[in-house]
Amino acid sequence: MITKESGLKIETIIEGDGAYPTVGDTILMHYVLHLGAGVSSSLYDYDKHCYVDELVDSTYEGPLAGPIKIIIGKETAKDGIYEAGDSIRGLDEALLEMKVGSKNRLFIPSELAYGIEGGSSFHTFHGYRTPPNSGLEITVELVQIKE
Secondary structure (H helix, E strand, O other): OOEOOOOOEEEEEEEEOOOOOOOOOOEEEEEEEEEOOOOOOOOOEOOOOOEOOOOEEEOOOOOOOOOEEEEEEEEEEOOOOOOOOEEEHHHHHHHHHOOOOOOEEEEEHHHHHOOOOOEOOOOOOOOEEEOOOEEEEEEEEEEOOOO
């Protein structure tokens, strides 16, 4: 695992052999995101009588399975609502160093994710509320650069 000057940590799982994306490119990616304590969802654990707050979100399975679109360099405005393709700085930094076909495990520090404000479920690319000052643990697969 390497740590970039920004604080982003990257572990290569699979090294792809395709092209590198650039800022402004639209890419398709799969992810597995580990959302820790404090993240909220609408999933209710009826046995424990509480909402589930430690989740794993994946684009590989489930009713909405499939890679998502990200536009590298397009962040959700601080006072805006997520729009398809919005990204975060840590994800952009990692994707710019990945070739198509690569799969990397990332630890994105808070300041490269949703920062001191955190993100509401309407503000994040994954659709869950992210608490203030929370980093993200995510595995990303760069599937395609769209033409």
